[in-house]
Amino acid sequence: MARIVGGVGCSHAPSIAHSFDRGLQKDPLWAPLYDGFEPAKIWLDKLKPDLIVAVYNDHMNRFFFDAYPTFALGVADRHPQADEGWGKRDLPDLPGNAEFSWHLAQSLVEDEFDPTICQEMPVDHGVLSILPLLTDNRWPAPLVPLAANVIQHPLPTPKRFFHLGQAIRRAVESYPQDLRVLVVSTGGMSHQLHGERFGFMNPDWDNEFLDRLESDPQSLVALRHHDYMERGGAESVEMIMWLAMRSALGDKVRRVHRHYYAPLLTGYGLVVFEQADA
């Protein structure tokens, strides 16, 4: 039987990819971010998961508003990189696991989640900006991309993401093969990228979110999209995706690592959990 061996929540951002590609790991502006990922990288290198299930959002690189799926699951053995509008990065394709993905599709549908099933799933910075910070090897493990709409309202509710994580767990635990699975949610934290409130960040709220994610996730489930947007900026509503990672780990978690840094436009958060009873 497959089982979940850990969870990672972290912010994604084009700026992270940009700093990586320009070799700014030691730059004074970027070093605190990279230093903050180091313990997670060491942990992951030791954990050596067989598979990653990643809950993230696409930024109009795979999907457009002509047909925008609320949930979309990549079912392929390989995920190419999407061109986000300024050329592709020098990265190889991301390995996937079509067999597990189809199992996940079936299990999710039986659990009354109905994702769009994508046999081609180019991935963008929602997945690719953070993976190179989590490993020195390309890539840490094959990855199953599960994209969610957190851009065009109405969005799925925080509660829906919490239930999604539980459904991912049931899918993992009903997979016959012995796979050790890492669940990753990316997104946020506080940021607003448009309007007069462009550049808004709220480190106090971000850190409160990280506290509550660990010890009282139900209090985050109870908040509305409006609350997230008001506290963290409109685009920070994607933080609700972290609830899927949290609920996939079960009731109680043990924090392995946590880091937060907010230098520029987005609160860069990182949290690493293991199951408390593992």
Next chain:
Amino acid sequence: MSGATYRDTPIPGTLVFTGARSRQGYRINKFAMSLTEPANRDAFKADEAGYMRRFDMTDREIDLVRKRDWKGLVEAGGNIYVLIKVGGAVGENLLKMGAQMRGQSLDEFMNTRPGPQGIAVTRSR
């Protein structure tokens, strides 16, 4: 209808990307999305207005792009995640676009950023 999703309650300085905005900005966003193709970026750069007319954009929408009026484009229903593809094609990054939306120069905006002094917090077990 349980009211569990966002309904138009205003948030200051914010234009939430609702269905109404997505409908309003559809032409702008479709044009911007097309710039994920390198050949389309070249075609746009060679003849901006001619390229945009292919997407049935109005004269006013084309003018907003010509003026690099990001604030106006968002108000016209443009979504920032596709507008940055336009920015990329015309050589403006998100920081510069954002400064313009705030009515500031890039330098003025960058002076509001915490930079390396930004709060960094680590908590390991």
